[in-house]
Amino acid sequence: MPRENSVKVKEVITSLCKLLSVLSVESIPTAEAFRRAKFNRKDATVDMRSLLSSLLQKAFALDCACWDFGDQDYDMQLLFVRSALCYCGYGAPWVVGPWPPSHTEEVGTRDLLLAFGWVLSSGNLLDFMLSEKVHQLDTLSSAPLIPQGLIPGQPEVAAHGPGEDASVKKDPVLQALQWQYGKLRLQWKCLLSAQEERSKFTHRVISSISPSAVCQPHLTGSHYSNMTSTALDKELERIQALNGILEAYLDWNLHEALFWCWMDSVIDSSLADASSVDPADWPPREQAVTVRCPHGDETRRAVKRLDEMLLRLQTELRARRIEQSTLTLTSEGGRQGASRLSESQRMEVEKKVSGYLEGLRFTNTSAVTSRGFLPCLQNPQPTKPPHRLHTGEPGLEVTAGKLQASTALDELRAREAVLRGQLERLRQNMRVEMRRQASTMEQMVLIPPIKR
Amino acid sequence: MSLLQAVDEAIKMCKAEESRLTENIRQCKEILHSMRTRVTETAAAVGTKDDIQPEEKQEIELLEQVLKKALKIRSTSEVHKERQPNERKNKALVNHTGKEEDKRKLVKSVPLSETSKKAIDRRRAGGNVTHGVPWTRPVLVRKGPTAHPVVNGRPSVSKSAQARISSTRPQQKMCVKATDAEEPSEDNSPSVSSQEVPAYGEDGEVTAGSVRSEEQWIQSPLLPAWRAQRTKQKRLWRKVLTQQSKPVPERTKFTERLRDTFPSELPTVCPADITRELDVLTQRCLDLTHCFNAELQAQKHSDSGTLREREYESFRMLEGLERMTAEVITCADQRKKDWESWDMRISGGLCPVRRRSEWGAPAGSCLPPVLSYSSGAELRELESQRLRVEQLQQAVHLQQAMTDSLASYWSSRPGADGPSAVVLRGLYSLLAEGGLQFPSLVLDSESD
Numbered sequence: 001m002p003r004e005n006s007v008k009v010k011e012v013i014t015s016l017c018k019l020l021s022v023l024s025v026e027s028i029p030t031a032e033a034f035r036r037a038k039f040n041r042k043d044a045t046v047d048m049r050s051l052l053s054s055l056l057q058k059a060f061a062l063d064c065a066c067w068d069f070g071d072q073d074y075d076m077q078l079l080f081v082r083s084a085l086c087y088c089g090y091g092a093p094w095v096v097g098p099w100p101p102s103h104t105e106e107v108g109t110r111d112l113l114l115a116f117g118w119v120l121s122s123g124n125l126l127d128f129m130l131s132e133k134v135h136q137l138d139t140l141s142s143a144p145l146i147p148q149g150l151i152p153g154q155p156e157v158a159a160h161g162p163g164e165d166a167s168v169k170k171d172p173v174l175q176a177l178q179w180q181y182g183k184l185r186l187q188w189k190c191l192l193s194a195q196e197e198r199s200k201f202t203h204r205v206i207s208s209i210s211p212s213a214v215c216q217p218h219l220t221g222s223h224y225s226n227m228t229s230t231a232l233d234k235e236l237e238r239i240q241a242l243n244g245i246l247e248a249y250l251d252w253n254l255h256e257a258l259f260w261c262w263m264d265s266v267i268d269s270s271l272a273d274a275s276s277v278d279p280a281d282w283p284p285r286e287q288a289v290t291v292r293c294p295h296g297d298e299t300r301r302a303v304k305r306l307d308e309m310l311l312r313l314q315t316e317l318r319a320r321r322i323e324q325s326t327l328t329l330t331s332e333g334g335r336q337g338a339s340r341l342s343e344s345q346r347m348e349v350e351k352k353v354s355g356y357l358e359g360l361r362f363t364n365t366s367a368v369t370s371r372g373f374l375p376c377l378q379n380p381q382p383t384k385p386p387h388r389l390h391t392g393e394p395g396l397e398v399t400a401g402k403l404q405a406s407t408a409l410d411e412l413r414a415r416e417a418v419l420r421g422q423l424e425r426l427r428q429n430m431r432v433e434m435r436r437q438a439s440t441m442e443q444m445v446l447i448p449p450i451k452r
Numbered sequence: 453m454s455l456l457q458a459v460d461e462a463i464k465m466c467k468a469e470e471s472r473l474t475e476n477i478r479q480c481k482e483i484l485h486s487m488r489t490r491v492t493e494t495a496a497a498v499g500t501k502d503d504i505q506p507e508e509k510q511e512i513e514l515l516e517q518v519l520k521k522a523l524k525i526r527s528t529s530e531v532h533k534e535r536q537p538n539e540r541k542n543k544a545l546v547n548h549t550g551k552e553e554d555k556r557k558l559v560k561s562v563p564l565s566e567t568s569k570k571a572i573d574r575r576r577a578g579g580n581v582t583h584g585v586p587w588t589r590p591v592l593v594r595k596g597p598t599a600h601p602v603v604n605g606r607p608s609v610s611k612s613a614q615a616r617i618s619s620t621r622p623q624q625k626m627c628v629k630a631t632d633a634e635e636p637s638e639d640n641s642p643s644v645s646s647q648e649v650p651a652y653g654e655d656g657e658v659t660a661g662s663v664r665s666e667e668q669w670i671q672s673p674l675l676p677a678w679r680a681q682r683t684k685q686k687r688l689w690r691k692v693l694t695q696q697s698k699p700v701p702e703r704t705k706f707t708e709r710l711r712d713t714f715p716s717e718l719p720t721v722c723p724a725d726i727t728r729e730l731d732v733l734t735q736r737c738l739d740l741t742h743c744f745n746a747e748l749q750a751q752k753h754s755d756s757g758t759l760r761e762r763e764y765e766s767f768r769m770l771e772g773l774e775r776m777t778a779e780v781i782t783c784a785d786q787r788k789k790d791w792e793s794w795d796m797r798i799s800g801g802l803c804p805v806r807r808r809s810e811w812g813a814p815a816g817s818c819l820p821p822v823l824s825y826s827s828g829a830e831l832r833e834l835e836s837q838r839l840r841v842e843q844l845q846q847a848v849h850l851q852q853a854m855t856d857s858l859a860s861y862w863s864s865r866p867g868a869d870g871p872s873a874v875v876l877r878g879l880y881s882l883l884a885e886g887g888l889q890f891p892s893l894v895l896d897s898e899s900d
Binding site: 080114121124140188190194198203207211239261302303314346360361374422438444447 | 479672693739743746752823848854873
């Protein structure tokens with residue numbers, strides 16, 4: 001390799017290492033270690049192994065309690081690494097293959113390097129780590145509330161059909177549930193008011209970024225005057241650190257292409273070596289793999305559950321449809337009953353139905369603000385032409401990285417309406433059911449609460 | 453995970469979020485407070501009143517005023533300077549030379565010098581020569597105006613403050629970083645300033661009742677630096693956002709080549725994506741099931757619209773539901789196939805792992821966008837709306853979960869009595885009113 005090329009590669013790898021270290025990945029090796037790993041030298045194994053493991057720890061979380069990240073158990077670490085790699089789609093023989101290594105020494109350095117490259121290239125891992133850092137260091141950023149996605153384990157709760165969870169039948173459990181639910185409602189109220197206050201303060205800090213802001217004297221300053229500008233100092237430090245990270249990221253972006261070319265050459269050298277060793281010659285190891293995880297069946301169960309639910313739903317729907325069509329056939333007028341509806345009535349009904357079904361689909365997608373955002377006070381532009389707000393789809397605006405508060409508000413309001421409708425419908429359903437239950441009870445009359 | 457545990461988790465999450473918000477509020481408050489520093493001026497320090505000639509006193513007052521003005525102009529103009537360095541510089545220069553003229557007129561003997569320290573020291577020297585006062589006191593006196601921002605300073609802050617004041621000189625380069633100190637020419641100045649600070653503090657308190665002490669609010673010296681860093685951050689972030697949409701062909705090439713080296717044919721979708729999609733599909737299935745059940749109920753008991761409208765509505769609704777179910781089933785089948793082909797190839801015994809966040813989504817990006825808002829009220833509304841949507845989402849999920857698990861109270865015991873009155877009341881409030889209100893159950897017995 002020509003001299004300048006190798007120097008450039010070293011530069012590129014150094015910039016990658018710098019970026020990873022400011023993103024708080026531990027155990028970053030030197031650029032030299034990468035080069036040694038390319039040639040499958042044994043002395044770089046420990047470095048590459050720790051790098052890969054710490055990167056994966058930032059990207060994945062273990063669902064079972066098999067291994068604590070602080071443990072020095074290298075075999076368990078290997079299991080974690082293999083699980084995580086497999087999970088993000090890496091199908092190399094040492095990860096997935098028929099005879100996986102159970103000891104860390106058996107994995108070659110070059111394999112580790114290739115796995116590292118795979119993880120880096122899959123999805124937007126670096127972007128995710130960057131956004132974590134942004135939300136951590138920038139006081140004014142608005143972070144996403146729930147780690148995006150459903151409440152973990154939610155489908156499992158619903159899937160416990162009647163009779164499986166016998167303890168629910170007892171009253172104390174119901175009371176406990178009522179209590180907890182009330183607590184939850186209270187928490188949400190506190191959270192909403194805290195959020196309001198925070199928005200107020202965030203806006204004030206943001207508006208003092210612009211130099212035209214006049215700093216008004218504060219009333220309650222007496223005991224703060226002796227406070228050195230440590231708060232502003234700390235904030236300044238944080239922002240400076242963040243700017244450092246952003247600069248490292250942009251620097252990496254410039255050099256990225258070269259890195260991937262170099263990784264290509266690593267694949268080349270690995271293929272060259274592999275061709276001399278026939279994988280079929282590997283002696284079959286003893287099938288007793290020392291480390292296994294007993295909890296690995298989750299997804300299989302989830303698949304089965306989903307299958308059952310869907311099948312049940314489908315059969316019920318079909319049955320209902322058949323029932324309905326026989327009903328309409330046998331009742332007077334039959335099919336003509338539907339056709340007696342006027343066109344406008346039909347349109348109205350159809351609109352209502354499609355609106356509702358669309359809402360169902362809508363709520364399953366993530367909101368436009370689900371990744372959080374960085375608020376920025378816009379200078380009032382009186383000459384802004386109104387059509388600019390409506391050009392393009394909202395999705396495009398977001399992918400360009402810019403979001404208008406008014407668009408986001410509109411979408412959120414639409415979502416709120418849909419969700420409220422859904423909730424109301426579910427509750428109404430319950431009301432009817434309960435009333436029916438109450439009517440079967442002798443001598444009891446259920447008086448529903450007054451609608452406020 | 454049982455229902456109670458799910459609610460517990462939700463409460464914990466709320467609490468964590470609330471503490472995060474409170475912490476954030478505290479930070480913002482501190483930042484806002486520390487943007488201004490209170491300054492106590494004393495025109496005269498302890499015991500030096502007699503030593504100051506009246507005309508020098510006057511000079512000092514005028515000098516203080518002028519320096520204050522200069523600082524104000526400087527701090528506003530240098531941020532302008534940032535933005536339009538070429539245009540505004542001359543203006544600022546003109547401004548400052550104007551101020552300089554005034555100062556020169558006042559103080560007469562002071563030549564224009566690099567650091568204001570020198571100038572002040574010369575004045576100090578001048579004062580020394582005439583009055584023979586001890587070293588520290590004139591420092592206190594003369595440095596009165598320059599010491600404004602130093603009152604709460606560590607030496608580095610005071611240095612920067614001096615550097616800030618000295619940058620009122622047009623020839624000075626603006627110092628952006630608070631820690632960059634333009635070294636004052638005197639060696640003993642750091643010790644002087646550090647000595648001066650506690651002494652000043654005490655003096656400030658001692659002379660609080662004496663002669664003339666005014667409290668003023670001026671901007672913290674760090675403020676322009678912070679503003680500069682913030683604008684820089686905004687610029688860098690926008691750059692990052694534009695970069696993210698650019699594809700990197702070398703990377704895709706590498707991924708493809710690496711995938712080709714895998715020994716067996718594996719589906720392109722990775723297990724992480726499969727699991728995520730399964731979760732989404734499960735949720736959709738749940739939604740559809742609940743919608744279906746609600747529809748069955750509504751059909752029997754709804755009182756809106758005519759009979760025929762209702763029939764038609766339920767007909768269309770069921771049709772729609774069936775269609776959506778079919779879609780979900782196709783997706784689920786595909787995912788199942790993918791999962792099975794992965795499952796076959798994995799030698800088993802792997803731990804279940806979970807992505808720490810949704811960073812795998814190939815289509816969407818996970819970088820937070822820049823949200824432009826126009827007023828504080830809009831921001832407030834947006835953020836509370838966002839929270840409300842989250843809350844509603846959670847409420848819907850919990851409602852579905854509760855309906856499913858508490859349904860055992862009446863459905864699985866057809867022969868039994870059914871739930872007792874108390875239980876029914878509790879169930880009604882939880883499931884039908886969200887726990888807000890309770891129904892009344894009245895014993896209705898015909899008395900003979």
